[in-house]
Amino acid sequence: MKSTESLLSVIGLKKYFPVSGSLFSKRKYLRANENINLEIQKGETFSLVGESGSGKSTLGRTILGLYKPTAGKVIYRGGGEEIELTRLNNKQMRPLRSDLQIIFQDPYSSLNPKMTIGQIIEEGVATHKYYRRGTPQMREYVLSVMDKCGLQPESLHRYPHQFSGGQRQRVCIARALAVKPKFIVCDECVSALDASIQSQILNLLSELKEKEDLTYLFISHDLSVVRNISDRIAVMYLGNIVETGTAKQVFENPRHPYTLALISAAPSVKKSEKNEPILLNGSIPSPVSPPKGCKFHTRCFMACEICKRIPAPVVEVEQGHFVSCHFAQKSAKEKRVIAKNVSLQSPQI
Numbered sequence: 001m002k003s004t005e006s007l008l009s010v011i012g013l014k015k016y017f018p019v020s021g022s023l024f025s026k027r028k029y030l031r032a033n034e035n036i037n038l039e040i041q042k043g044e045t046f047s048l049v050g051e052s053g054s055g056k057s058t059l060g061r062t063i064l065g066l067y068k069p070t071a072g073k074v075i076y077r078g079g080g081e082e083i084e085l086t087r088l089n090n091k092q093m094r095p096l097r098s099d100l101q102i103i104f105q106d107p108y109s110s111l112n113p114k115m116t117i118g119q120i121i122e123e124g125v126a127t128h129k130y131y132r133r134g135t136p137q138m139r140e141y142v143l144s145v146m147d148k149c150g151l152q153p154e155s156l157h158r159y160p161h162q163f164s165g166g167q168r169q170r171v172c173i174a175r176a177l178a179v180k181p182k183f184i185v186c187d188e189c190v191s192a193l194d195a196s197i198q199s200q201i202l203n204l205l206s207e208l209k210e211k212e213d214l215t216y217l218f219i220s221h222d223l224s225v226v227r228n229i230s231d232r233i234a235v236m237y238l239g240n241i242v243e244t245g246t247a248k249q250v251f252e253n254p255r256h257p258y259t260l261a262l263i264s265a266a267p268s269v270k271k272s273e274k275n276e277p278i279l280l281n282g283s284i285p286s287p288v289s290p291p292k293g294c295k296f297h298t299r300c301f302m303a304c305e306i307c308k309r310i311p312a313p314v315v316e317v318e319q320g321h322f323v324s325c326h327f328a329q330k331s332a333k334e335k336r337v338i339a340k341n342v343s344l345q346s347p348q349i
């Protein structure tokens with residue numbers, strides 16, 4: 001299962017998008033990711049959670065080389081040697097594309113409606129030259145991948161519109177799996193599905209992870225999804241990671257005030273972990289001009305003078321559990337007491 005072999009290292013990663021301002025004003029940037037540091041271990045499910053707009057998808061795409069980072073680097077060790085992905089151009093990246101796959105939230109818009117399921121799955125297989133189109137070996141291989149993903153052989157000649165949302169997501173998984181990946185970014189890949197279908201797809205993903213030796217970066221705004229499938233979790237706020245730890249550490253001993261608020265607001269997190277609702281001030285500020293000091297201070301029930309002026313340091317509160325807060329050492333219990341005495345609004349998730 002889990003190992004402590006690092007598959008990917010993300011070091012000081014930044015991704016800024018230019019925003020169009022007026023002709024005479026200084027160029028402005030939307031800071032989608034800022035100073036991101038993380039390690040993803042081989043064989044683990046590492047999850048990113050946080051409100052919409054916190055920078056999760058941007059981070060997933062920048063790690064995969066789909067966006068060029070503004071600064072920082074990503075190191076990949078899937079082939080034995082260390083490769084700095086962020087230094088590769090498109091041509092150098094091509095042979096690694098099969099290792100690094102992504103599955104999106106909306107399977108319909110990412111499937112070509114004019115292609116059959118068989119053609120969709122074989123496309124990448126042919127591109128990466130595992131088998132040639134039209135050969136019995138290709139057909140047999142595509143059918144075996146479909147079988148692994150719970151798709152019937154009759155689906156081979158059908159089109160995406162003939163399937164339900166859950167089945168279409170199986171097709172997307174099969175397409176990704178067919179090129180023999182090592183690392184898959186699952187970006188809100190069950191968020192559009194009904195709860196019962198959601199759990200079927202999550203079960204399929206965890207089954208495939210074991211059988212095919214995969215590592216996932218699982219992105220979701222929904223904490224209840226992440227709770228059961230993650231080995232480790234990173235909580236994002238306004239482009240920064242504010243807390244990282246094992247799923248148990250983050251849910252049972254949350255230390256960042258934002259994590260506490262997220263957990264308390266999640267509809268299907270266990271009652272014993274939720275405690276009293278924690279209310280946050282206002283809404284998420286603009287990533288173009290984020291607050292100075294700790295970016296969370298404008299919404300935080302703990303905010304003091306220091307938070308307004310100085311960015312919070314990263315503190316290791318227990319082994320492998322990192323929190324970026326001036327009050328990282330205060331326990332979840334102490335923080336809940338403070339939150340209870342401050343009356344503000346509900347967080348918008």
Ligand SMILES: Nc1ncnc2c1ncn2[C@@H]1O[C@H](COP(=O)(O)OP(=O)(O)O)[C@@H](O)[C@H]1O
Nearest residue numbers: 017030032051052053054055056057058059287
């Ligand atoms: N291609 C892009 N160009 C400009 N801004 C973008 C682009 N992609 C995302 N953003 C902005 O970056 C921020 C983070 O977005 P995103 O990574 O999609 O967050 P999340 O996945 O957590 O909802 C948002 O403010 C979003 O509007």
Ligand SMILES: [Mg+2]
Nearest residue numbers: 056057058188
């Ligand atoms: Mg997203």
